[in-house]
Amino acid sequence: MSLKLYLPAIVLAFAMVFFIFDIISDVLxxxxxxxxxxxxxxVFMAISLVLFHELQHVKSLNKVIIxxxxxxxxxxxxxxxxxxxxxxKWQLTPSECEVSLLLIKGLSMKEIAEARQVKxxxxxxxxxxxxxxANCAGRHELAAYFIEDLMREV
Structure with missing residues (x-):
């Protein structure tokens, strides 16, 4: 998991350790x-509660990420x-299908040629x-054909 997710919890844990040692030294x-x-x-109890809450929050965020x-x-x-x-439906050949996917991914003609080992x-x-x-003017229309529906508001 990302350190950024756990950074607040780590800071709180260090604060807890500090207060434990301080309390023990004060008692002694x-x-x-x-x-x-x-x-x-x-303060130690408050930090403990916040740390517990923070760890629960990170746990829920990890579930959402998954x-x-x-x-x-x-x-x-x-x-x-x-x-x-x-x-x-467009009756593309297997080679044309592969090239189509690479075009949509944004590879240049040269990169596609190198990847497919053709001229x-x-x-x-x-x-x-x-x-x-596909009745498209170019790669931009080809890509737009597939992403147009994804960009509509639901």
């Missing part, structure tokens, strides 16, 4: 009065499935065929 030295010890003990990661993964898988189904000219030809079959 018999130099401080009852009021001073009572005040330090109340749920959201799961939703994101599911939605990404669903989007990929929707894309593949649309590619089939850049081949990728450009496939991209032109994809745009024609």
């Amino acid at each position: 030295s018999n130099e401080d009065g009852f009021l001073h010890l009572s005040l330090e003990l109340m 749920i959201e990661k799961s939703k994101t993964a599911r939605l990404a898988g669903e989007l990929l499935q929707v894309m593949k189904e649309q590619f089939a 850049e000219k081949t990728v450009r030809g496939q991209a032109t065929a994809i745009y024609a079959k």
Whole structure:
């Protein structure tokens, strides 16, 4: 887990340790009065309660993070499935499907050619065929086709 999530709890834990040692040293030295010890003990108890609350909050945040990661993964898988189904409707070849995904991801023609170990000219030809079959002017319209629905307010 991220240190940022636990930083307040760590600070509170150090404050608790400080107050424990201070209370123990005050009791052993018999130099401080009852009021001073009572005040330090109340501060220690307050810090303990806040620390407990903070740890519960971090625990609940971790649960939310796990749920959201799961939703994101599911939605990404669903989007990929929707894309593949649309590619089939457009009658893209397997190579064109692969190039389409890479175009939508934002890779350049050169990067796609390197990743697929083909010439850049081949990728450009496939991209032109994809745009024609999808009735899109370019990669921006191709990507917009799939993300348009995701951006609508529910």
